[in-house]
Amino acid sequence: MAKFRELSKESVKDREMKISEYWNEIDLLHESVDSRDGHDNYIFYDGPPTANAKPGIHHVISRTLKDMTCRYKTMKGFKVKRKAGWDTHGLPVEIEVEKKLGLTSKKDIENYGVEKFCKECRESVFFYESKWRKMSERMAFLVDMNNPYITLDNNYIESVWNLLDEIFKKGLMYEGAKILPYCPRCGTGLASHEVAQGYEMIKTTTVYAKFKKKDEDAYFIAWTTTPWTLPSNVALTVNPNVTYVKVKYKEEFFYLAENLATKVLGEDYEVVEKFLGKDMEYWEYEQLIPEIETKQKAFFVTLADYVTVEDGTGIVHTAPAFGEDDYQTGRRYNLPLINPVNEEGKFSTTIYEGRPVMECDADIITYLFENNKALKNKRLNIIIHIVGDVIHL
Structure with missing residues (x-):
């Protein structure tokens, strides 16, 4: 009678790490894309999450759903290109840096120095980006982390301005007023997701x-x-x-x-x-x-x-x-x-x-x-x- 192979008594965590190392070794992400040349494309752009804090358990859940969708499409024969992205602009990033520097108003930022403050913001987002990268790799979220789109990148910013230029040329842009929620302490209008924070x-x-x-x-x-x-x-x-x-x-x-x-x-x-x-x-x-x-x-x-x-x-x-x-x-x-x-x-x-x-x-x-x-x-x-x-x- 055939015997079952005995598995080592390593922990689930250790086994997961070995599998993850193996996937990295064979470059599973790019292998799954390159092996489907000629197949229909399915393009995935991540989120992007705002790089202003460490990820939480709810981010694991959302990334799991994204990963499941991409893996399913891969198994259905699609060529699934998966691009990571980072939202590095906006109040969440700035408020995090304000707390770090002990600043409490727009005037404080101006007195501190706008360029110095922006430099602190850039350093902050890449600090948190590393935390997100570690979490994503640990949970085996297959996405191209080495070639992400980043909203502070000049090429990305230029692409947005180019789109606005094309919209303007087509006569689809007009000047007017718009009513927005406004934060007097920050001295800026608020996006809907910023209003929804609390x-x-x-x-x-x-x-x-x-x-x-x-x-x-x-x-x-x-x-x-x-x-x-x-x-x-x-x-x-x-x-x-x-x-x-x-x-x-x-x-x-x-x-x-x-x-x-x-x-x-x-x-x-x-x-x-x-x-x-x-x-x-x-x-x-x-x-x-x-x-x-x-x-x-x-x-x-x-x-x-x-x-x-x-x-x-x-x-x-x-x-x-x-x-x-x-x-x-x-x-x-x-x-x-x-x-x-x-x-x-x-x-x-x-x-x-x-x-x-x-x-x-x-x-x-x-x-x-x-x-x-x-x-x-x-x-x-x-x-x-x-x-x-x-x-x-």
Whole structure:
């Protein structure tokens, strides 16, 4: 009777290392590619991961899925070229270096020296690249690590500029404004994945502001969680298909959505008139905080489907400089873009000049109450996104 071959009592780890060494010895990656000349190509570009920290177990999982796909395609007869890549630009890298150097602001970086800081960033990404390479080799992730694309490489950068040049030549590029999340500490706009890195719950004071209708002694009521944006208000937005009411409440007249009147005012009000939002288009009102002049037509009611009656008043305070929906409404109605906030997140004009905008909420609300421009306020928990230790607007 034949006997089974006895395996040595080496550990699984030792056996894995021997297999890995053998694969490296026979150059398995390139062998799997070269042996399929003439077959259909299947091209794989890795990620790329951002080289700003050591890899974690979740990176092993994602790389396993990538490797499984490439191996499967290889077994199906494809010529699978696999190129590694490294994302070496952006805030994650810079924040890591800031922590290392003890820097806390854009001004600190400028005082330290931009070139010196960039040199530290380059050294940092290649330090972490070596950690990623070691992890990838240890888990037998078959990918060409010796010829990666690296976003800081001049050839890579030039290829991106070349693509932009071709897009421009085809007339597919235009100059305009875009609303982005912004970090005042870092002094830069944020990409979606940077915004998604974390969030923090904070308690803030919201306000129901009273916008006086221009041709009568009545007010539009609009609720906002960001009072600091009120100096930039240029319009109010309603849903064209929602029913709105004019009500009498404590000897004053207010406009708001019918479905939210009781929630905002309680039971003690009288409905004077009803109409659809579309009937309110271009109704004019007085500027809420007359700090900033504009020569463009502004301070009237606009229409948009994004306005809901789930909370607030059904009337949205609109400041095109501080929200994507607001901005799109501003484009449709040719509204002015009023942005009195500088790169440090401080007011650059108005009576609040030089102060961080979020610290001005209380003063703005006080001004509204003192000038009969606020119905009420309320404390509320809201979520703000953070980048590392950084809060963004």
